[in-house]
Amino acid sequence: MLGENHALFIEFPEMQEKIRDLKSQDENFKAMSDRYHELDHKIRGLECTNIPTEDHHFTQLKMERLQLKDKLHSILTN
Template sequence: MLGESHSLNVEFPEHQDRIQELKSSNEHFKLMADRYHHLDHKIRGLECSNVPTDDQHFTQLKLERLQLKDQIFSILSN
């Protein structure tokens, strides 16, 4: 659905405490989480407005968000 939040707390509700813990104790995880949040916010903004963007740019943003999500999940699963 367009404009739907894909925040880490929405995507991984069972890991909310671990996400907060890692954001405060692991600088690499914090940087990944911050970048993920920035991408999610940007993608939702583009979906909800009529700001023109080419399909390749939009697809690249979504791909980067997906790759970060996979990396974050890998850390959360360990």
């Protein structure tokens, strides 16, 4: 769905406490989650306002967000 919020707390509601803990204790996790949030916000903004963007660029943003989500999920589940 266009404009859907993919924030980590929404994607992984059962891990909210662990997300908070890692963001305050692990600089690498915090940096990755901040970048994930930045990408999600940018993608949603593009989707909601129909700002023209070339398909390749838009696809790259979504792929980076997905890769970060996978890395963050891996950290959360280990």
